[in-house]
Amino acid sequence: MSEIDKYNERIFEQYRNVNEYGEDFWYARDLQHVLHYEQWRNFLKVIVKAQDACKNSNQLVSDHFADVSKMVELGSGAMRRIDDFELSRYACYLIVQNADPKKEVVALGQTYFAVQTRKQELQEQFESLDEDKKRLAIRNELKEHNKSLAEAAQSAGVTTPQEYAIFQNHGYKGLYGGLGAKEIHQRKGLKKSQQILDHMGSTELAANLFRATQTDEKLRRENIQGILNANRTHFEVGAKVRQTIQELGGTMPEDLPTPEKSIKQIEKLEQKNQLNGNANK
Structure with missing residues (x-):
């Protein structure tokens, strides 16, 4: 800020x-x-x-x-x-x-x-958007915020792809009650090539967006340094978001349903609709 x-x-x-x-x-x-x-x-x-x-x-x-x-x-x-x-x-x-x-x-x-x-x-x-358009909007916003989060993590000392994967996993574990990316992937029944963020509903995506933005701000605001400290921060923010969901009486993210359509399928459908719309003009 x-x-x-x-x-x-x-x-x-x-x-x-x-x-x-x-x-x-x-x-x-x-x-x-x-x-x-x-x-x-x-x-x-x-x-x-x-x-x-x-x-x-x-x-x-x-x-x-x-x-x-x-x-x-x-x-x-x-x-x-x-x-x-x-x-x-x-x-x-x-x-x-x-x-x-x-x-x-x-x-x-x-x-x-x-x-x-x-x-x-x-x-x-x-x-006013329907569920598919909400998912698409939040997913696109999450992509942008993840870029900023990656920069903040790098400034904290998370430099290699492997270190960043571990850093991200800490955020998931905090938000998903101990489940990491691998466990979430399995729980959703996804193939290895499929990304878990592309198979989340708007509510689950919103929780992850909040996790990402708040971790980004906390890393920068408090000038957190060191891989262990960065990982701990991501976990703590994820856990805090989970606690907030619980206090509001919401459904835990791991218990939310996995949508039938992936984000990529929605994008293809949107592109097809746009092409048909342009052809009819």
């Missing part, structure tokens, strides 16, 4: 709230403070511009800017009611887009909320 990402997370995430529907929101008064607007009346002008932008995007303003009021304590100890807004992530994005560009924190906010809003859009798109 870059220094800007760390700063953004520290500044903007600390004021994030979650409503009863599990949706993120920010209070406008908090955002005013973060964006260095001293007076509410000046910040209110920015909010009005953001509401206009929201309306011009054919969005319902009330869905993103909810009028609220709350009691605050004055310096004398007396209480006073003030107006405020509960802002959606999209509303925050529009506000920072219309805020004073001369403020450095505004530029950071524009980056932060643009990235977070895009992530939310991608998540909503992902949730």
Whole structure:
């Protein structure tokens, strides 16, 4: 994570709230403070511009800017009611887009909320996919993250292919309750040439993606050095992911069903559908 990402997370995430529907929101008064607007009346002008932008995007303003009021304590100890807004992530994005560009924190906010809003859009798109497309999307993401994990492991001292295979096995053993790649392979009834990641459902792939990303970050964040330490870290992260699944009442990864179609079969089917679609145009 870059220094800007760390700063953004520290500044903007600390004021994030979650409503009863599990949706993120920010209070406008908090955002005013973060964006260095001293007076509410000046910040209110920015909010009005953001509401206009929201309306011009054919969005319902009330869905993103909810009028609220709350009691605050004055310096004398007396209480006073003030107006405020509960802002959606999209509303925050529009506000920072219309805020004073001369403020450095505004530029950071524009980056932060643009990235977070895009992530939310991608998540909503992902949730609308069928199981095969979800598997394909997560598998492709896992391929990219495994490249980053391999780089982090190499920096820790895992250099040869054999050392990396052992390192990966530790991650599997942590996540799968002691089962290594060979045992998982056998449990799924796969041939030697078949890769276990290509024969996982979306839930199992997601658990492995989380294992990979968290191990990658931990190796880099804590600057872990030495093969034994790297292996131990991978095992511990895998075990922690397993513990989380258990606490949530989920199915253990080794007990999840093996899909009938492999990722390669899904890819071939997707390519065939694309070719047929192009031919019909």
